[in-house]
């Protein structure tokens with residue numbers, strides 16, 4: 001698969017200097033939870049940014065980057081930082097998850113967003129693939145990174161998805177959890193190699209799957225081996241609770 005190419009996006013704001021390319025925002029009209037990782041089960045708002053620098057074949061958000069299947073003019077728009085902060089501030093929910101795609105592609109414009117959200121009393125979790133080191137301005141109190149390095153079994157070349165220099169910045173930050181999507185015990189062996197090589201901790205394992213049945217089956221394959229390594233284990237609560245519905 002070829003790399004995603006830059007494409008024009010619809011403009012919904014004149015505030016272009018401080019605008020982000022957004023796929024969707026959800027969690028206010030239809031409330032939901034953080035479905036994965038250390039905050040699994042917490043009420044959460046989601047800002048999903050468009051675009052990714054990887055092309056995983058098992059990606060479940062291809063509408064953020066795969067323009068052979070989706071129309072970027074339909075699937076993304078520019079939203080100003082001011083609009084996004086006001087949107088989040090209109091909800092009492094404290095946790096804002098900034099996800100993608102790969103959100104750190106747009107990290108320079110994320111700095112004012114993070115500052116605005118923190119000033120509004122929110123805490124922030126980034127969901128990132130771990131290939132782009134965060135700017136120091138994002139490594140502040142109230143921000144956590146859920147770093148999900150993609151293994152070859154997820155349908156991506158590890159030469160692209162494993163970026164040691166970036167992983168080492170996340171590991172040294174003290175603000176990252178490392179969430180590996182796994183299908184087999186062999187994936188756990190590869191996770192152990194990477195965790196050892198780059199000092200990645202804490203390790204979280206999440207069973208791969210986009211249906212409750214697949215997640216449950218894979219969880220049962222992995223559970224004993226995850227427990228034996230004293231790692232953390234997470235499900236995908238939003239899939240168990242809401243199925244494959246977008247915006248949950």
Ligand code: SF4
Nearest residue numbers: 052054056059101129
């Ligand atoms: S890194 Fe994440 S968003 Fe990007 S292609 Fe892979 S699974 Fe999809």
